[in-house]
Amino acid sequence: MTASPVPVALITGFLGSGKTTLLRRLATQYTGRPIAWIVNEFGALDIDGEALRAEGMEIVSLPGGSIFCRCLATPFLRIMQSVAGRAAAGKLDGVIIEASGISRPSGMERMLSEFALDSRLSVASITCVVDPVRFTIARATLPCVVEQVECSDYVLVNKADTVDASVLTCVEAELRELTPAPLHRCVQCDVELDVLLRTERKPLHGTWSEEPDRAFPRCLAETEEVQDAERLCLELVAIGSTLHRCKGILRVRAGAFEWVTVDWTSGGLIVKPFVGRRPERCGLVLIAKQGMEGPAQNLARSIRQGRYRAE
Numbered sequence: 001m002t003a004s005p006v007p008v009a010l011i012t013g014f015l016g017s018g019k020t021t022l023l024r025r026l027a028t029q030y031t032g033r034p035i036a037w038i039v040n041e042f043g044a045l046d047i048d049g050e051a052l053r054a055e056g057m058e059i060v061s062l063p064g065g066s067i068f069c070r071c072l073a074t075p076f077l078r079i080m081q082s083v084a085g086r087a088a089a090g091k092l093d094g095v096i097i098e099a100s101g102i103s104r105p106s107g108m109e110r111m112l113s114e115f116a117l118d119s120r121l122s123v124a125s126i127t128c129v130v131d132p133v134r135f136t137i138a139r140a141t142l143p144c145v146v147e148q149v150e151c152s153d154y155v156l157v158n159k160a161d162t163v164d165a166s167v168l169t170c171v172e173a174e175l176r177e178l179t180p181a182p183l184h185r186c187v188q189c190d191v192e193l194d195v196l197l198r199t200e201r202k203p204l205h206g207t208w209s210e211e212p213d214r215a216f217p218r219c220l221a222e223t224e225e226v227q228d229a230e231r232l233c234l235e236l237v238a239i240g241s242t243l244h245r246c247k248g249i250l251r252v253r254a255g256a257f258e259w260v261t262v263d264w265t266s267g268g269l270i271v272k273p274f275v276g277r278r279p280e281r282c283g284l285v286l287i288a289k290q291g292m293e294g295p296a297q298n299l300a301r302s303i304r305q306g307r308y309r310a311e
Helices: 019-029 047-054 070-088 105-114 135-141 143-150 165-178 229-238 294-304
Strands: 006-013 035-040 059-062 094-098 121-130 154-157 183-185 218-222 243-251 259-265 268-274 283-288
Touching (some): 006 019, 006 105, 019 035, 019 047, 019 094, 019 121, 035 047, 035 070, 047 059, 047 243, 047 268, 105 121, 105 143, 135 165, 143 165, 154 165, 165 183, 218 294, 229 294, 283 294
Parallel strands (some): 006 094, 006 121, 035 059, 121 154
Antiparallel strands (some): 218 283, 243 283
16 A cells, blocks of 8 residues: 655745744644654745754754745755655654745645655645734735735734734735635634644645745845844844845854844844854845845945944
């Protein structure tokens, strides 16, 4: 008898919606089970992977673009071949992938087919995490946001505590126009979902993106120097209206809490101590709004030139 394909669960959602928070909750839910965890970062730095490994998760990271773009086809193929080998050996219960925030996931099934992995791995579910504060504007201007919802089997309306009930109702009405998938209101993705349970899902008919999405210009400011985090973060907040997202790991002092994580979205700035092994790379990734790249480019250049170096 041929073994059933191992289920693959895909986590999507726009930048800053809460995908990594959901991944942490799923890790708790599936404690003790052999799961392959894959994190895809649009930026060049492995920010989420570093943070999750510091918390004890065994993460395979794939930074530098979207897994649904041919620019990452070769490294993603290597990862998935390794995962499929574990599946064929009976050493895997499931695969959970956190896609980048600008992903267009309709090509997932075609990718498995083109990789000749569809006999060992199959898409069980796609869960889309939605930020109700930004969804209406993002839906109107960014096709990837619409596709993420349309492909979903579950939709988590996250951060439900940050908006009025009337706003939630309006956002849910918009979501209903795009998908019949069940909607779950939640705070910090605090909902129980067995994402590895196979759903009666419609087939996906998408394909690869041929190049990175130009609607999301990226700026990288990589630095190992000790930074004046307070001054840098004030500048980051000042240019926030030109950004979709900024996140990174900065070195701020020697000794305890030597590094901090920095995470900016339209919901505000969060700076937390980074506790764990020394990060492999430090710096910020800034994802700017199209046509508004200047402030992000200037800030990245200033960081590289040492203008925020601690005295």
